[in-house]
Amino acid sequence: MERDTFDAAIDEILAFTSGDIRLALRAILIESVLLEEKLRQIHAASFNGNSTEEDNSLH
Known part of the structure; x- marks a missing residue:
């Protein structure tokens, strides 16, 4: 059976944080906040009709 x-990803994060659950959760939270901000920037740019190469990096 293949691993989910x-x-x-959880195993990788825990290995990166040496099994420190609090540090792992903090890393995930920070990444989530950064991705949410990036998504807001992309949405705002598309709403305003602006398009840059960086904005198209998700396509």
């Missing part, structure tokens, strides 16, 4: 992609 999410389980593999």
